[in-house]
Amino acid sequence: MDMKPKILVMAVMGAAMWGGLVLSAQAGKTTAEPVYTAAQAARGEAVYTKNCIECHLRDLTGGNPEAAPAPALTGKEFTSYWNGKNVSEVWDAIRMTMPKSDPGTITPEQSADILAYIISYNKGPAGSTELPPQADVLKTIKFKF
Numbered sequence: 481m482d483m484k485p486k487i488l489v490m491a492v493m494g495a496a497m498w499g500g501l502v503l504s505a506q507a508g509k510t511t512a513e514p515v516y517t518a519a520q521a522a523r524g525e526a527v528y529t530k531n532c533i534e535c536h537l538r539d540l541t542g543g544n545p546e547a548a549p550a551p552a553l554t555g556k557e558f559t560s561y562w563n564g565k566n567v568s569e570v571w572d573a574i575r576m577t578m579p580k581s582d583p584g585t586i587t588p589e590q591s592a593d594i595l596a597y598i599i600s601y602n603k604g605p606a607g608s609t610e611l612p613p614q615a616d617v618l619k620t621i622k623f624k625f
């Protein structure tokens with residue numbers, strides 16, 4: 481009996497399953513579990529520093545009185561409002577409406593990186609898989625502070 485075709489089929493199935501696992505590694509998780517990487521949050525911090533501190537401030541407390549009153553992205557008001565909501569909502573808000581002064585300039589990837597930075601700033605743990613810039617995955621992840 482020739483085993484080769486069987487081995488090939490198993491290898492292909494294995495690869496497909498592995499791909500599925502990678503895609504949904506964070507699906508259904510909360511930000512109390514590792515859903516982003518430290519390197520991703522560092523990239524997000526760089527984009528945030530360049531585009532967002534003008535209004536949300538370097539320490540994410542928002543409310544720069546010199547600019548439009550931007551909400552805080554950390555602290556009790558932020559965490560209690562977002563607790564239990566999908567992280568995709570903040571990802572959407574950033575890539576579609578921010579920066580308030582120039583919306584639409586943040587890419588889906590940059591928005592996921594900034595989201596990782598916001599989660600890290602609010603003490604969510606980092607892991608080994610990046611937060612993917614994919615609505616279908618982000619819609620299954622909830623904030624938990």
Ligand code: HEC
Pocket residue numbers: 527528531532533534535536547548549550551552553558561570573574577578579580581586594
């Ligand atoms: C010119 C000022 C300004 C800049 C720059 C700016 N924002 Fe905002 N941001 C606001 C204001 C004002 C709001 C309140 C909602 C609105 O008016 O759209 C807001 C709302 C938000 C929200 C929703 C917060 C919540 O709790 O509802 C997020 C998230 C956010 N901004 C992230 C960012 C990020 C990330 C950047 C940089 C890419 C950025 N903002 C740049 C002014 C700004």
